[in-house]
Amino acid sequence: MTAGQMLLDSAARAGLHGIMTRSLGPQIRGGEAAAFLRLSSSDVSSGGDRVDLLFAFDWLSTERFAAEIALGPESLVLSAGDAGSPPEWITESGACCETLPIKEMLSEIPGGRPNMVALGVLARLVGLEQGSLQPVIERALRRKGPEALAASAAAVGAGFDASDAFGAAHRLDANGKTAGRWNISGNEAIGLGALRGGVRFVAAYPITPATEILEWLAPNLEHLGGELVQAEDELASINMIIGGSFGGVPSLTATSGPGLALMIEALGLSLASETPIVVIDVQRGGPSTGIPTKSEQTDLNIALYGLHGDAPHIVTATNSVADCVQTTQWSVHLAETLQCPVIVLTDQLLGQMRAIVDRPPELKLAGGREIAPAGVSNYQRYAVTKSGISPMAIPGTAGGEYVADGLEHTPAGRPSSQAEDHLAQLDKRQRKLDGHDYGDLWADVEGEGDIAIITWGSCTGPAREVRARALAQGLDPRLISLRLLSPPQTERFRKAIEGVRRALIVEQSHSRQFYHYLRAFYDLPPEVQVFNRPGPLPIRPGQVFEALVNGS
């Protein structure tokens, strides 16, 4: 994993684009781990179809990821000399297999490690200069002391020299452009989007694969005068942020499927009491404990329909690492402006993906929480207004004293079980969401053709790549990636789909949750095709491309 990150870092410094995803076994510490990198001289949006270069440290561990490693005759597979012959699934792929006498290479380098040799080999194979690795080695291993540093540099150098034997077929053109480039993970990007949106209070319970959001936010919130509390459970997390937001501070929590399930009751409280909050759900394989370390898009149903009662709320989805910044900032803005809960769906793939991206620009958003002024008189917290939004009094505001309530209430906030009060408040809560202008951010719509790929979340990366390949072949499929899942944007969708005769719906769900959602809320073209796979297998652009051109 360290070598993978160092390779990505070195490539970024040489001016390459790239992403790195990781796949882990269930062990607490140690055990098998795989780092998947995709490097390119142009933008990278997905993990691609085929592995060009595989470095296997030992066959047993490598085999555990066999389903995630697609090899072909163009692939080059390198392994340590003492690992033995490659297993059948490797040789049958037709890949070229080579061995490296790592043990012998390291016999002269006390303290040198096999992963640094691999780093050197792979760096050279993709065309990096040895000098570009030195600052990365120094930064990554500084704290291990000068001896370890020197040993690592020597091991990388040995790998570098040895790699010439394996040809130059995989070298990339690195232009050296690094200005404005960032190295950021999806989970860090969520944290940054929250800060840009103004979040200054976070309460959360650790859960894979959302924990990195919290680990990033804790120290960085502190710099901004904010606070992160590690709560005793998810029930506490969400109720704490409702308390923080009631106090006037934009508040957020982050979790994964099992935590979201626990938070559902209080999501309703946020909604009924009109106290804005943002809940990030980094989806993982479900149901139940499921597959905590691997990705799936299967919390769509619970996010959309999990609440009891008639409960209009907002659900958004991030569709790339860079977009995690934008969508989170926007989601905080929507929660604050519309005084309601927003669930942001992202997933393990995006969350734990590290990417080299251009700095995501900050959104300029007008609006925010409408506050009751000091000295307000005859204040009605839940006043029935034309927009449905009622100014919120923040504790400290004289004259604004009110009781926020999950019980149905009158405009003044007094509990009520009367039909007319219920109807007025139901209408108001629906109206404020329906009446809001969500602008162009509701979806990414690209292209004009009469075939459309309709997708969401982390499937957008492969879909974008499919579109690029199709363009190269003279096709122009439309790409529609929904960022705003609820409330549905029926009219906008109708316009986006105009002239489309066939739609290919792409999602990572066994039961086709996204397809059923589209069927429920939108008019789809006459011909509809679904490409769906459950997690944790990646959605490969090649398979989607096949489905697109073959229509089956």
Place this chain on the structure above:
Amino acid sequence: MTAIAARATEGVPHLEARDYKSDYKPIWCPGCGDYSVLTSITRALSVLGVPREEAAIISGIGCSSRIPAYTSIYGFHGVHGRALALATGLKIARPDLTVLAAGGDGDGFSIGGNHFLHACRRNVDLTYIVMDNQVYGMTKGQASPTTASEWEGSKLTPHGTGVSPFQPLAVALAAGANFIARGFSGDPNGVAKLIVEGVRHPGFSFIQVLSRCVTYRPEQVDWRKMVRKSEHEPTPNLARAAKRMMADDGFSLGVFYLGERPAYLPPTATDKTVAEVEKQFEL
């Protein structure tokens, strides 16, 4: 955190207890102990001299959890069992406010039991008032965590619960609460005094108030004869406090424990802008 201008203490009119009451008529049964706890809370606020807009009372679900609506301060009537979580979030986000949490024995010790433990541990500067009537009133009379195991008054547990009653004071002590007291709804002045002391004491203050249920536990009318002022002075000594709690029959009134732990205080320094924070991602 939101910067709130420091309140000018001069020129602020003194508010009487009644000024902290709203004009809503409580849904409680005539004779319910909670009326008197409401009076104690408003008296305490008057003694503390907290402006209405700078105080908040947070509750969950149950008869006693209806209390925020009957006050004129900020309030939150949340979901069942989560009052302490909500109050914790509010106090950490807004340390300038005086935050009370209030509710019943089912809300606090059963569905909210985990939050009770961790609120004691966390020691945020809150005051938690539990109106304990040893019964679920709102759902019409089921056993609560503090109900005696042999009580046969509920259709759900016709042979008694057979379950050991929860010991709120001892649990609070073991979990780390910084101020632990017991009051009785029949003594509103005494309860008001405990609330004032609890608010003034740093950290998490827990006050159990024996508050009788006239409808489902009419026998509690005898509590008036059973309660007595504790013969002990408050102690900061954990072992001594524990011994007294364990030896007590549940009817001694007063402050049992005055801890010396500092309250949980979030850091408040602001030394960077978001733009500066972002620089860490540059290559």
